[in-house]
Amino acid sequence: MGRKILLVEDDRETSSYLAKGLSQEGHSVEQATNGQDGLFRATDGSFDLIILDRMLPVLDGLSVLRALRAAHIETPVLILSALASVGDRIEGLECGSDDYLVKPFSFAELLARVNALLRRREARVDPADHRLTVGDLEIDPLSRSVKRAGKKLDLKPREYLLLEYFARNEGRVVTRTMLLEQVWDYHFDPGTNVIDVHVSRLRRKLDEGFEKPLLHTVRGAGYMLAA
Amino acid sequence: MPTTLRIALLAGLLALLSNLAVIGFIYERTHDDAVASLHRQVTEQSKVLTDVYRSGGKAALDGAIQDTLAYADPQTAVALIDSNGRQIEGNLAQGPSVQSMQEGFHSAIIRLRGQPSPHQAEIVLSRLPKDQWLVSGRLVGEGLAFRLTLERSLLLALVVAGLLGLLCGVILAHYVSLRIGKIAAVANRISARDLSQRVPLSGAGDSFDRLGVQINAMLDRISKLMEELRLLTDSLAHDLRSPVTRLRASAHAAAETTDPAEQEELLTSVVRNADALIRILTTVLEISRSEALTGRNQFAWFDVGELAAELAEMYDPLADERGASLNYDAPKRPVPLYGHRQLLAQAVSNLVENAIRYASGGGEIDVRVRPGEKQIRIEVGDRGPGIPLDRRQEARKRFGRLDSSRSDEGAGLGLALVESIAHLHNGELSLDDNRPGLLTTLELPVHPPQSAR
Numbered sequence: 001m002g003r004k005i006l007l008v009e010d011d012r013e014t015s016s017y018l019a020k021g022l023s024q025e026g027h028s029v030e031q032a033t034n035g036q037d038g039l040f041r042a043t044d045g046s047f048d049l050i051i052l053d054r055m056l057p058v059l060d061g062l063s064v065l066r067a068l069r070a071a072h073i074e075t076p077v078l079i080l081s082a083l084a085s086v087g088d089r090i091e092g093l094e095c096g097s098d099d100y101l102v103k104p105f106s107f108a109e110l111l112a113r114v115n116a117l118l119r120r121r122e123a124r125v126d127p128a129d130h131r132l133t134v135g136d137l138e139i140d141p142l143s144r145s146v147k148r149a150g151k152k153l154d155l156k157p158r159e160y161l162l163l164e165y166f167a168r169n170e171g172r173v174v175t176r177t178m179l180l181e182q183v184w185d186y187h188f189d190p191g192t193n194v195i196d197v198h199v200s201r202l203r204r205k206l207d208e209g210f211e212k213p214l215l216h217t218v219r220g221a222g223y224m225l226a227a
Numbered sequence: 228m229p230t231t232l233r234i235a236l237l238a239g240l241l242a243l244l245s246n247l248a249v250i251g252f253i254y255e256r257t258h259d260d261a262v263a264s265l266h267r268q269v270t271e272q273s274k275v276l277t278d279v280y281r282s283g284g285k286a287a288l289d290g291a292i293q294d295t296l297a298y299a300d301p302q303t304a305v306a307l308i309d310s311n312g313r314q315i316e317g318n319l320a321q322g323p324s325v326q327s328m329q330e331g332f333h334s335a336i337i338r339l340r341g342q343p344s345p346h347q348a349e350i351v352l353s354r355l356p357k358d359q360w361l362v363s364g365r366l367v368g369e370g371l372a373f374r375l376t377l378e379r380s381l382l383l384a385l386v387v388a389g390l391l392g393l394l395c396g397v398i399l400a401h402y403v404s405l406r407i408g409k410i411a412a413v414a415n416r417i418s419a420r421d422l423s424q425r426v427p428l429s430g431a432g433d434s435f436d437r438l439g440v441q442i443n444a445m446l447d448r449i450s451k452l453m454e455e456l457r458l459l460t461d462s463l464a465h466d467l468r469s470p471v472t473r474l475r476a477s478a479h480a481a482a483e484t485t486d487p488a489e490q491e492e493l494l495t496s497v498v499r500n501a502d503a504l505i506r507i508l509t510t511v512l513e514i515s516r517s518e519a520l521t522g523r524n525q526f527a528w529f530d531v532g533e534l535a536a537e538l539a540e541m542y543d544p545l546a547d548e549r550g551a552s553l554n555y556d557a558p559k560r561p562v563p564l565y566g567h568r569q570l571l572a573q574a575v576s577n578l579v580e581n582a583i584r585y586a587s588g589g590g591e592i593d594v595r596v597r598p599g600e601k602q603i604r605i606e607v608g609d610r611g612p613g614i615p616l617d618r619r620q621e622a623r624k625r626f627g628r629l630d631s632s633r634s635d636e637g638a639g640l641g642l643a644l645v646e647s648i649a650h651l652h653n654g655e656l657s658l659d660d661n662r663p664g665l666l667t668t669l670e671l672p673v674h675p676p677q678s679a680r
Contacts, residue, residue, distance in 0.1 A: 084509045086569045087522035104505060106498070158540060184541060188513075188573040189506055191641065192580050197544045220498065 003048040008038030035059025054081035108221035135227025166225035175222035235396035242392020273363035310358035474500035517647035585611035
């Protein structure tokens with residue numbers, strides 16, 4: 001399932017570290033070290049994902065992004081940035097990027113987001129009302145009803161959204177920050193384990209009484225829903 | 228000093244112009260044709276006699292002078308004067324000393340033959356060959372004499388006014404530069420890093436004093452900010468020290484150990500401490516951003532009630548887990564507010580997290596939104612130990628963590644961040660007694676700050 005990823009990053013150390021990690025995951029990575037070169041390479045539209053540093057020489061990341069979107073190139077873009085304030089993140093997202101990751105980040109966090117973006121592109125053709133199944137778990141997005149082994153689960157609205165997000169990223173690591181951003185739409189780092197508490201509540205409803213757990217904790221990264 | 232010179236010249240020019248206006252007005256009112264026609268008459272007479280001399284020589288001129296005196300009115304003065312100042316022909320009994328005069332118009336005191344006293348006269352002097360002079364003139368009446376004197380004085384007045392204006396300008400410029408110089412000197416000393424300097428006030432309460440007061444107020448604010456910055460840097464260095472030390476120790480131990488399980492545990496600790504460092508830095512950045520009022524371009528209308536409900540729902544399980552219960556009192560109607568939804572969410576979540584952290588032993592946490600006409604109050608109350616009155620100010624300070632034994636780094640930045648977000652919205656954070664416990668209130672104006680529209 002190797003994909004073509006364009007990495008636009010001027011810091012060579014970061015760039016080679018990321019390229020190496022992504023290659024090990026089976027992706028083919030092309031590197032550009034300035035905005036102009038990045039934009040030039042990106043315009044042929046052959047990439048599945050563009051990882052774009054925000055502060056680049058010659059042409060900055062947001063300008064590259066705007067130019068791409070103006071040229072109707074809809075390749076998913078993940079912005080990397082040392083600008084960490086909530087306002088900066090919102091600005092980055094409003095410019096047409098699909099995700100925004102603040103430096104410094106763990107490779108696990110980056111990989112989880114890369115996989116989610118690649119997967120989202122794949123899933124775009126799926127109608128929203130398509131039933132989601134993970135092992136013996138069945139989710140109906142239309143009626144928002146959840147069954148496991150034929151037995152209906154009683155979930156609160158937020159728990160349902162959480163589970164649906166997990167199910168749409170089945171078999172992929174989902175980080176706490178991704179959950180906060182995608183399920184709650186908040187872009188700050190909470191100082192507590194508030195997300196973990198929600199996940200463990202969901203897990204209790206989902207896995208308690210079943211032999212095989214579906215919701216797994218991935219150490220040092222986050223969670224994963226998998227049969 | 229070119230500025231001083233410019234001010235002086237400008238003042239001089241202005242004085243000259245205003246004097247010119249006054250003088251012009253006086254001239255306009257006093258000047259009439261009498262003077263002009265007098266001059267014409269005298270000139271004409273002089274011209275005729277000079278022509279006679281040129282065509283007929285001295286003999287013809289003598290005759291012409293005699294003819295003129297015979298037919299002209301008694302105010303007429305005509306004389307031919309030789310190089311020694313002696314009158315050869317004419318009716319001057321006492322005349323001007325022509326040797327010291329130049330050709331052209333003059334005002335002179337002359338006495339005509341047969342008259343008892345000298346009179347003022349307007350004369351025109353023409354030089355003839357052999358160093359002879361032709362005097363042609365007319366006696367001038369009292370009124371006309373006054374006007375003539377006035378006209379000459381006006382010209383002189385103009386020159387004097389110009390010079391005086393320039394002098395005033397120089398004095399004014401000197402005064403201004405003296406006052407400004409004092410302010411500039413203070414600014415200079417401040418540039419040389421002595422922020423304790425203040426502009427001295429003259430006590431006159433004039434514009435310079437007002438400027439001085441404003442500059443001093445600005446300096447007070449800068450000093451305060453510098454002091455805060457110094458405190459922030461000190462505390463930041465202090466607060467960063469412990470996670471960095473732990474991080475270093477863990478990394479070192481992880482490199483030393485051969486036990487994989489222990490190594491993994493140590494590396495996890497490295498990451499945890501690194502995360503703590505990042506969180507501190509991010510919060511500090513967020514505070515400085517909010518204090519600098521960036522982010523107002525992302526303001527929009529949203530429902531505060533809905534936001535608070537969402538956050539209460541988000542934190543309810545956490546409170547539950549920590550043995551507290553979180554109650555949210557929803558307002559009956561939507562509570563629209565113009566602000567930064569994400570930052571306010573962060574502010575409220577900080578307050579709630581704080582309440583959960585300190586609601587020791589299963590207290591109740593109340594979250595309320597109180598809409599008002601101009602202000603919206605978001606309250607978070609807990610039943611914890613509260614903060615004594617004398618330490619509340621300290622609690623808002625960056626890093627002013629009251630319980631210094633706590634190990635969750637960066638938690639002390641929480642209230643400081645909330646306060647800076649309140650300031651971004653032109654609002655305030657207040658800490659009160661919840662009897663018992665702590666009641667934190669975010670008071671926010673409903674309407675947008677002017678600069679955010």
